[in-house]
Amino acid sequence: MHSSTGRGPVIFILALFSVLSTSISQFSTCSDEFLQLKREKNITFCKKLPTLGAEFAWNYYDNQNDTYIDILFGARLPSDTGSWLAWGVNPNQRPQMVGTRALIGIRQPNGTLALGTYNITADTKLGCKLQPSRIDVTVVSKHIEYVSSLDYFAISATLIPPPEYNISRLNHVWQVGYDSDEMQPKKHRANLPNVDSTETINLKNQETTCCIGKHRRHLRTVHGILNILGWGTFLPIGVIIARYYRVYPNKFAWWFHFHVSCQIIGYTLGSIGWIIGLGLGRASKHYSFQTHRLLAIFIFTFTTLQMLALRLKPKRKDEYRKFWDMYHHFLGYALLALISVNIFEGIAILKPHQLVWKWAYVGLLGILAIVTLGFETYSWCKFISDKKKKASGQPTSTES
Secondary structure (H helix, E strand, O other): HHHHHHHHHHHHHHHHHHHHHHHOEEEEEEEHHOOOOOOOOHOOHHHEOOOOOOOEEEEEEOOOOOEEEEEEEEEEEEOOOOOOEEEEEEOOOOOOOOOOOEEEEEEOOOOEEEEEEEEEEEHOOOOOOOOOOOOOOOEEEEEEEEEOOOEEEEEEEEEEEEOOOHHHHHHEEEEEEEEEEEEEEOOHHHHHHHHHEEEEEEEOOOOOEEHHHHHHHHHHHHHHHHHHHHHHHHHHHHHHHHHHOOOOOOOOHHHHHHHHHHHHHHHHHHHHHHHHHHHHHHOOOOOOHHHHHHHHHHHHHHHHHHOOOOHOOOOOOOHHHHHHHHHHHHHHHHHHHHHHHHHHHHHHHHHOOOHHHHHHHHHHHHHHHHHHHHHHHHHHHHHHHHHHHHHHHOOOOOOO
């Protein structure tokens, strides 16, 4: 009975989250609208980028000592004044926003479209104004257009990158935003698709040699599954076992072994997920989710304190044992509530893919709630029955 109780939620979670760990095809077909633009500009290669609904097409060719790149970048954006989209290249070792030389197209207050060049620096991510500036990539020509029937913005340009830009391993970055002040784009959203909008691409054979955003998405999936299984599944199951099988309503000799096993498994999985979360936070230091991070640190710290009870709890004959039991139980229940809050906090970060995670976790909580409600109902029914038997002088279930 105990093993089936613990196994059910685990199987349920694994089944619901298996879809989240499936690999995404590296390349997907560009939209018909973008393909039409590509044909009009006589551009050969095309790919759909993994975030923000963006699409990218390009040609490259050598002319004497220079390499020319024709690019076409597009995304759907509302026609509201202030909307902007950006595409750029980064000569540094990693594809990231800081250090990018960008083309940014903006819809002006009068409804016209403007396209400028920008250097993205660390100060930009700290909130400093981003103004047009010269970049070290030669821009032979540039153009921005808007297809009103599709709410589709597109940037096209011909570039001559300096020799330090390797087109066989080109770091490129893209972004969209919804607010600007004339030629100054305002800060974009800090949702995960915005954070992940970088990759390294080989323009010669269309291969994506490095996609940091893709690796981060896989790590987030692992982080989420481990924490939901560890903190959100095994720890509550361990509490259920301790509450309903220690003495009343069901006295089970091996309850402590099952309780400790669930707590150890839950703590181990949760701790691994927590460490992965710290790594993810460190990797995206310019974007932080403070509430989720602080709650996670609090949960890990006090769950570790709870686990120390395996070795440091007072003996039954100690005078303060009853006070320690009260503290241990209260902290345990408080941690379970906080864990649920933080899991929902983490799920909310996963826009726009949070619904699958949310309903999977709600389903898990529903199973745990039904099991707990069943045990609690049984406990009260048994308590009332034993009370009546005791009043009539009959032996109770615990005495027989």
